[in-house]
Amino acid sequence: MLAPTPKRPLPDTLWRALASDAPFSAGATLARDLDVEVAIIGAGYSGLSAAYALQKRGVECVVLDANPVGWGASGRNGGVVSSKFRLSFPTIHTLHGLDTAKRMHRLAHEGVRVVESFVDEFGIGRARFEHTGSLRCAHTERALAAICAEADWVRTTLNDTSMTVQSRAEVERETGSKGFVGGVLSADAGTILPLEYVRGLARGMTARGVPICESTPVLKMHRASGDARVTLVTPGGTVRAKQVIVATNAYSDLTSATAPYQRELVPFRSAMIATERLPADLDARLMVERRSYTETRRMMKWFRKVDGRMLFGGRDAFGKEGQMTGFDALQRAMVSLFPDLAEVRIDYRWSGYVGMTFNSLPHVGRSDDATTFCLGYNGAGVAMASLLGQHAAALALGETPELSLLGAPGLRPVPFHSLRAPGVRLVAAWYQILDAIGA
Ligand SMILES: Cc1cc2nc3c(=O)[nH]c(=O)nc-3n(C[C@H](O)[C@H](O)[C@H](O)COP(=O)(O)OP(=O)(O)OC[C@H]3O[C@@H](n4cnc5c(N)ncnc54)[C@H](O)[C@@H]3O)c2cc1C
Structure with a gap:
């Protein structure tokens, strides 16, 4: 007897409010037994892009999700489409050599190309993808020197001219905040409405005949010895x-x-928090280029403007999803960068989990000869999951996609995993102290 599964609605986000029509609903719950070539667990960007790659090769597959499409991080993230990893390219060079840095740089930019091509191929105009770039704003001169050195290295060593330095005055003019000493603009980046994007992918896959089963948790997964097939048990x-x-x-x-x-x-x-619609004068002054913005603090905050509202986000190691903690601190951080927002109402508050890895890179690999995984986007998965889901599909079919440092030899559980929550809090507290003293 299988336990009944709780129905989880999509969280109450700005994205849900902005969604243009009824939820993606072709995804019926699985109510019969199925035999397929490939079963995909998870209907976020990773799972749906894996389905895309399989469908393109004519391989029969099914997508199973415990929740509605986009219920996970894919439907509730900040919608920043970026061409970078958490580990910088100069650091990758130092640790792994120039060839690897070049391959990783290629993979990072390929992620953005994939988002562009999905939006085109599936006509996901309502996801409003804009290739407006992303501005990294430095909170200290030391941080500015570090990001300028990185931009310089990328330009001279990788011949990538998409990163350019902005002065204090330029950053202030563009963001409307006096809180930064300068910044670096990455032109190959953009913004998107994340829930529309994931729903657009799901609609596209359904139109091509890929079944997507929502409210279908995979409760057990096993393979009897000698059986070539894995059995996935759902309610x-x-x-x-x-x-x-x-x-x-x-x-x-x-x-x-x-x-x-x-x-x-x-x-x-x-x-994340989203304000009410800003008064016209503020709307005209803040974030005039409609990019995404990040800052250089270790406990990084980021912001963008959507629908005339300020969207402000940050990592919060101390709360749990669904709790109301952390949002006041986020609002305080927003007001300290944008004092004009002190009286502006907060209309939406929500949160979700990002998957961090110990080496700060995503992992794609096989956990056994019948199971492939892709995960650990370190908070930058809109573009990367759209790419790596496809590479996971290729791996599952026995192909050898270019994965460079993202290829994982198998599952490598985080050591002392049960201690991770207190460990994360300890590290986050230390980072907050360093940020507070400007170190
Ligand atoms: C608040 C927030 C802000 C973010 N901001 C950004 C950003 O601005 N830019 C960026 O690039 N990235 C951002 N990210 C990260 C990005 O959203 C993720 O990396 C990306 O969405 C991961 O996609 P995914 O498909 O791998 O996983 P998810 O979208 O999380 O999907 C996993 C799915 O698996 C399903 N599932 C889990 N277990 C089972 C099971 N046993 N059976 C069936 N289904 C199951 C879940 O229901 C879920 O729908 C953010 C994340 C969060 C939480």
């Missing part, structure tokens, strides 16, 4: 598949079947 039926792709990222612990993948990660809560 409404079993799926037998030759290959399984686990695309559950920071939500892998929803059931015990996928929980081992959570041990590859340190989940970190990321929280």
Whole structure:
């Protein structure tokens, strides 16, 4: 007897409010047994882009999600489409050499190309993808020197001219904040409405005949010895598949079947607030170029303007998803950068988990000869998950996509995983102290 699964609605986000029509609803709950080539667990960017790659190759697949499409991070993130990893390219060069740095740089930019091409191919205009660039704003002269050195290295060593330095006055004019001493603009980046994007992918896959089953948690996964197929048990039926792709990222612990993948990660809560529509004068003054903006503090905050509202986000190691903690601190941080927003009402507050990894890079690999996984986007998965889901599909079919440092030899659980929550808090507290003293 299987336990009933709780129905989880999409969180109450600005994205849900802006969604243009009824939720993606072709995804019926699985109510029969199925035999397929590949079963994909997770209907976020990773799982749906894996489905895309399989469908393109004519491989029969099904996508199973415990929740509605985009319920995970894909429907609630900040919508920043970026061409970078958490580990900088000069650091990758120092640790792994120039060839690897070049390959990783290529992969990072390919992620943005994939988002562009998905939006085109599936006509996801309502996701409002804008290739406006991303401005990294320095909070100290020391931080500015570090990001300028990085931009310089990328330009001279990788011949990438997309990163340019901005003066204090330029950053102030563009953002409307006096809180920064300068910045670096990455032109190959943009913004998107994340829930519209994931729903657009789901609609596209459904139109091409890929079944997407919502409210269908995979509760058990097993393979009898000598059986070529894996059996996935869900409340409404079993799926037998030759290959399984686990695309559950920071939500892998929803059931015990996928929980081992959570041990590859340190989940970190990321929280966001969205203001009411700004008065016209503020709207005309703040973030006039409509880019995304990040800052250089270790406990990084980021912001953008959507629908005439300020959207402000940041990592919060101390709260749990669904709790109301952390939002006041976020509002204080917003007002300290934008004092004019002191009286502006906050209309939306929400949070979700990002999957951090110990090496600060995503991991794509096979956990056994029938199971492939992709996860650990370190808070930058809009573009990367759109790319790596496809690479996971290729791996599952026995191909050898270019993965460079993202290729994982197998599951590598974080050491002392059970201590990760207190560990994260300790590190975050230390980072907050360093940020506060400007170190
Ligand atoms: C608040 C927040 C802000 C962010 N901001 C940005 C940003 O601005 N830019 C950026 O690039 N990235 C950002 N990210 C990260 C980005 O959203 C993620 O990296 C990306 O969405 C991961 O996609 P995914 O498909 O791998 O996982 P998810 O979208 O999390 O999907 C996983 C799915 O797996 C399902 N699932 C889990 N276990 C099971 C099971 N046992 N059976 C069936 N289904 C299961 C879940 O229901 C879920 O729908 C942010 C994340 C958060 C939380």
